[in-house]
Amino acid sequence: MNADKPTPCDDLLLDNQVCFALHSTSLLMTKVYKPLLQALGLTYPQYLAMIVLWEQDGLTVGEISQRLITDPGSLTPLLKRLESEGLLKRIRSREDERVVLVQLTDKGRDLQLQAQRVPQCIVNASGSTLERLRKLQAELLDLRASLQKNL
Known part of the structure; x- marks a missing residue:
């Protein structure tokens, strides 16, 4: 055995990394969403912002960024694009002029009706049941909460 070459450590194998399982699954999930959202004229990040506003219209940019766990500065160009699309x-x-409120237009509210088919398409693409996906979601939310506590 070559002393200069370290032996693989199970803890450092790619397939043993929770982060990679989450990352690669997220990439594939986004690829599944892409054609569904293209039909709506939305990107995945835009879709998430619209979901937040469909849940509660009239939020501030800061409130939307909190819900999406993102920086308000990165959210602004996305919201500008949605505004230019009339949504x-x-x-x-x-x-307070520093605070920007975001409100859906009629076109933005109408888009929600078209988007209602997306979640079932995702369930179908997963090859799983809604019940199993809800359990997985609950586990992921628990993991997210634990990670947020440790930041």
Whole structure:
């Protein structure tokens, strides 16, 4: 055995990395979403922002970024694009000009009806049941919460 070449450590094998399992699954999930969202005229990040607004319209950019666990600065160009597509409008707060409210337009609300088929398409593509996916989602949310506590 060559003393200069370290032996593989099971803890460092790619297939033993939880982070890689999450990352590679996320990449594939996004690829499954892509044609479904193209039919709606949305990218995956835009879809997530629209979901937040479909849940609760009239949020601030900061509130949306908190829900999406992202930086408000990276969210602004995405929201500008959605605004240029006529799906939402951004309005500066009268009380504090630094605060920007985001409201859906009629076109943005109407898009929700078209998007309602997307979740079932994802369930079908997964080859799993909704119940099993909900269990997996709960486990992932627990993991996310634990990771957030340790930041």
